[in-house]
C-alpha cells in the first residue's frame with residue numbers, strides 16, 4: 324500500500340468522528356510517529372510503499388481514535404512549552420492554558436536571583452510544569468509532589484527525556500500538615516472540574532483521562548486551593564509567590580478565598596478569554 328492510499332483509507336474510515344482538519348492532523352502526527360515522515364516528505368513521496376507492520380500500526384491507531392482515545396495517549400507523547408513529554412493514561416495531558424501559567428511564572432521570577440530560588444509544584448502529573456520551569460531557570464531548585472505513583476514514574480521519565488533534574492516526592496497534599504521547607508514560588512494545577520461540569524466535557528477527556536487529576540465534588544470545589552493556600556501562609560518565603568491554574572467559573576470565589584488568607588491576588592485570562600490563572604503574594 325502507498326502512503327497516499329493509506330491516507331485516503333484512514334481519512335475515510337475516521338469519517339465524521341472528528342472535524343476534517345483534525346482527522347488530517349491525526350494522520351500527520353501518526354506519520355511522524357510511526358514513519359518519521361513530516362508533511363513535506365509525504366507530499367514529495369506520495370507513492371512511497373509501506374510495509375505490513377507500518378500499515379497495521381496505523382490500523383491500530385485508527386481503531387483507538389474511533390473510540391475517542393486521545394491521540395497523545397496513542398502516540399505516548401505530547402508537546403508542551405516546546406518540549407517533548409511522555410504521557411500515559413495515568414497522567415493528565417498537558418494543556419495549552421498551563422503553558423500560559425508557566426510563562427507567567429517565568430515573567431515574574433526571571434528578574435530574581437536564580438541561584439537560591441526554590442520552587443514547588445503540587446500535583447505535578449507528567450511533570451510538565453517543573454520541567455519547563457527548570458529548562459528556563461537552570462539554577463533554581465525545583466521540587467514536585469504527586470499523590471500518584473504512576474504520575475511520578477512518568478514525571479521521572481520526563482526529567483530524563485528533557486535532561487533536567489527535579490526533586491520528585493510522593494506526597495498527598497490533603498494530608499500534609501506543613502511543607503518540607505519555605506519556597507519562593509508554589510504552583511499548582513490541582514483537580515478543579517466539578518461533577519456538574521461533566522456535561523460539557525468531551526468524550527476523550529471523560530473516558531480516558533485520570534479522574535484523580537480532574538474532578539472535585541460540587542459541594543467543595545476549592546478543596547485543593549484552600550489546603551494549598553493554608554500551607555502557603557507558612558510555606559512561602561518573604562515576597563514569595565503562589566500561582567494557581569483555576570476553574571474558569573470560580574475565578575472570583577478563588578480570589579476571595581485566597582484574599583481571606585491574607586494574600587493579595589490577581590486573576591488572569593487564558594487565550595480563550597476565560598479566567599484561568601491566579602497569582603498571589605502575602606500581604
Ligand code: GLN
Pocket residue numbers: 418512513514515516528536537538
Ligand atoms: N483544564 C482541564 C480540563 O478542562 C482540567 C485541569 C484540572 O482539573 N486541573 O480538562
